[in-house]
Amino acid sequence: MQFSDKTLALVQKIIKRYPEGKQKxxxxxxxxxxxxxxxGWLSPDVMDYVAGLLMIKxxxxxxxxxxxxxxxxxxxxxxxxxxxxxxxxxxxxxxDIVAHLESKLNIKVGETTSDGMFTLKTVECLGSCGTAPMLxxxxxxxxxxxxxxVDALLQQLTNKNExxxxxQ
Amino acid sequence: MPRTLLxxxxxxxxxxTFDTYRKHGGYASVEKALKSMTPDGVMEEVKKSGxxxxxxxxxxxxxxxxxxDRKSERPRYLVCNADESEPxxxxxxxxxxxxxxxxxxxxxxxxxxxxxKTSYIYIRGEYMYIVRILEKAIEEAYAAxxxxxxxxxxxxxxxxxxxxxxxxxxCGEETALLESLEGKRGNPRLKPPFPAVAGLYxxxxxxxxxxTITAVVPIINFGGDEYAQIGVxxxxxxxxxxxxxxxxxxxxxxxELGLPVEEFIYSDKYCGGIWKGRKLKAVVAGGSSVxxxxxxxxxxxxxxxxxxxxxxxxxxxxxVSGTMLGSGGFIVMDETACIVRNLWTFARxxxxxxxxxxxxxxxxxxxxxxxxxRIEHGHGNSDDIDLLVDVAKKIEGxxxxxLGDAAAxxxxxxxxxxxxxxxxxxxxxxxxxxPKHFEKEPFRSETFESVNV
Numbered sequence: 001m002q003f004s005d006k007t008l009a010l011v012q013k014i015i016k017r018y019p020e021g022k023q024k025x026x027x028x029x030x031x032x033x034x035x036x037x038x039x040g041w042l043s044p045d046v047m048d049y050v051a052g053l054l055m056i057k058x059x060x061x062x063x064x065x066x067x068x069x070x071x072x073x074x075x076x077x078x079x080x081x082x083x084x085x086x087x088x089x090x091x092x093x094x095x096d097i098v099a100h101l102e103s104k105l106n107i108k109v110g111e112t113t114s115d116g117m118f119t120l121k122t123v124e125c126l127g128s129c130g131t132a133p134m135l136x137x138x139x140x141x142x143x144x145x146x147x148x149x150v151d152a153l154l155q156q157l158t159n160k161n162e163x164x165x166x167x168q
Numbered sequence: 169m170p171r172t173l174l175x176x177x178x179x180x181x182x183x184x185t186f187d188t189y190r191k192h193g194g195y196a197s198v199e200k201a202l203k204s205m206t207p208d209g210v211m212e213e214v215k216k217s218g219x220x221x222x223x224x225x226x227x228x229x230x231x232x233x234x235x236x237d238r239k240s241e242r243p244r245y246l247v248c249n250a251d252e253s254e255p256x257x258x259x260x261x262x263x264x265x266x267x268x269x270x271x272x273x274x275x276x277x278x279x280x281x282x283x284x285k286t287s288y289i290y291i292r293g294e295y296m297y298i299v300r301i302l303e304k305a306i307e308e309a310y311a312a313x314x315x316x317x318x319x320x321x322x323x324x325x326x327x328x329x330x331x332x333x334x335x336x337x338x339c340g341e342e343t344a345l346l347e348s349l350e351g352k353r354g355n356p357r358l359k360p361p362f363p364a365v366a367g368l369y370x371x372x373x374x375x376x377x378x379x380t381i382t383a384v385v386p387i388i389n390f391g392g393d394e395y396a397q398i399g400v401x402x403x404x405x406x407x408x409x410x411x412x413x414x415x416x417x418x419x420x421x422x423x424e425l426g427l428p429v430e431e432f433i434y435s436d437k438y439c440g441g442i443w444k445g446r447k448l449k450a451v452v453a454g455g456s457s458v459x460x461x462x463x464x465x466x467x468x469x470x471x472x473x474x475x476x477x478x479x480x481x482x483x484x485x486x487x488v489s490g491t492m493l494g495s496g497g498f499i500v501m502d503e504t505a506c507i508v509r510n511l512w513t514f515a516r517x518x519x520x521x522x523x524x525x526x527x528x529x530x531x532x533x534x535x536x537x538x539x540x541x542r543i544e545h546g547h548g549n550s551d552d553i554d555l556l557v558d559v560a561k562k563i564e565g566x567x568x569x570x571l572g573d574a575a576a577x578x579x580x581x582x583x584x585x586x587x588x589x590x591x592x593x594x595x596x597x598x599x600x601x602x603p604k605h606f607e608k609e610p611f612r613s614e615t616f617e618s619v620n621v
Contacts, residue, residue, distance in 0.1 A: 069520075
């Protein structure tokens with residue numbers, strides 16, 4: 001297991017942002033790169049590899065990976081759909097958006113479609129309260145959602161048939 | 169002096185590029201500060217301006233700067249807190265996305281004042297697309313000689329980097345943010361020592377919110393005294409308000425502090441009134457953690473005086489009948505909103521976001537979510553309401569960081585002002601099992617009334 005040469009160069013560039021000996025600071029950005037490059041989740045092997053790269057102990061990577069909500073510790077579908085469900089989004093109808101996605105994809109929140117295409121997740125406030133309801137897919141925010149907009153997005157993602165990542 | 173200081177040029181096409189930003193007066197504060205002012209002189213202007221931290225706490229920014237340990241031989245750091253995660257708040261996102269150079273400019277001028285040679289912008293991971301926007305702006309600023317070695321030939325050098333988080337509300341707390349920037353879990357630190365003495369890598373550090381840092385730009389351009397002319401009393405300058413919920417025009421508005429709350433809600437210049445012609449029921453004025461107020465108490469304080477958008481006026485009445493300006497996350501609810509369900513979403517949020525370090529918060533937020541879930545879903549009993557108040561009381565003040573208080577205040581205030589609605593949930597479980605129950609038949613109360621202005 002190894003990053004591409006391009007990503008490795010980027011990792012070296014990121015490490016240089018921090019003082020010498022403080023390369024552990026690069027852990028969060030490098031885990032983002034790892035998740036994007038290795039199938040959208042952080043397997044123990046991936047975490048061990050990152051630990052080696054940053055010259056820190058594997059446990060230091062595990063404790064961070066398990067703390068932050070954007071790191072997936074299990075495989076996810078090609079497109080991870082994250083719907084905000086906190087107060088301001090709920091006031092503008094996020095419950096209806098979640099229900100629509102569940103029925104359209106025929107899965108419950110937390111599940112992945114049988115073809116491995118979509119995983120549906122609810123998340124807490126993404127800072128898009130003025131354009132609620134909203135969902136995030138990859139790095140993109142989809143705002144002022146209606147059920148029609150959700151349908152169009154699902155169609156578009158299905159046609160594209162590519163993995164979405166935060167690094168796009 | 170224009171009365172829109174931060175968003176004046178936000179709609180200029182191309183303002184996200186260096187050239188357009190510069191053409192509209194951008195980077196003037198850097199030139200002025202580095203060429204004609206001492207670092208202490210810059211700090212003096214910020215002190216004079218009366219600028220208060222815009223992230224939520226409202227602590228005087230100049231005073232915070234003055235705590236920085238200047239005798240230390242370690243490097244000093246300025247870290248921008250762009251971890252905006254308080255439900256109802258999206259102003260920093262708007263600023264960074266629309267006018268990224270304003271933040272870069274503020275970072276350079278502020279870093280100069282603090283003597284920082286390296287500065288970081290810690291941004292929440294979900295805003296990853298803005299990381300790209302900021303990095304592009306930084307690249308342009310380097311190319312134009314406003315960052316890097318010997319800026320504008322003045323001898324001052326600064327490197328500026330963007331650091332993404334990975335999803336954790338708690339990292340908006342400044343010591344948790346520093347832990348995260350060091351590549352660790354976001355567990356807040358015990359204070360003292362404060363970051364001003366031992367912050368990032370145990371070196372003297374100032375952590376400021378995005379909006380606070382951008383406000384330094386007009387303060388240097390126009391002078392601290394001029395800035396302090398805007399506003400009322402100790403609430404000086406302008407403030408970005410994120411308006412959301414049941415209003416006609418959600419969005420980010422820059423207001424002069426002192427604007428009447430009623431004008432903010434009903435004027436077409438701002439929120440444009442309550443949507444669908446409905447009445448106003450309640451407002452959470454400063455992000456999810458500040459006390460919720462019913463319509464009559466948000467428009468006027470308990471003495472009957474009009475409530476203003478200032479730290480002091482919103483706070484009038486303490487927690488009995490007042491609230492806080494907080495981060496300026498202004499969440500509006502119409503007469504059909506269910507206070508219990510909204511509160512349950514907040515409790516779920518805090519439970520999810522508790523870092524788990526302090527037992528009162530880790531366990532208490534879980535209990536509050538559970539109890540609120542059962543009340544909202546028709547399984548509550550009459551003791552549950554007092555149980556919630558009791559749990560909230562036991563969290564408040566008993567945790568290392570303010571997340572505990574932030575979780576407790578919404579619960580305590582919702583029950584204080586809307587107790588009848590909680591009792592209704594317990595009394596009529598069959599009605600409240602329908603999540604849209606109040607949409608069909610708004611809740612009527614003897615202690616509060618929805619307002620139509």
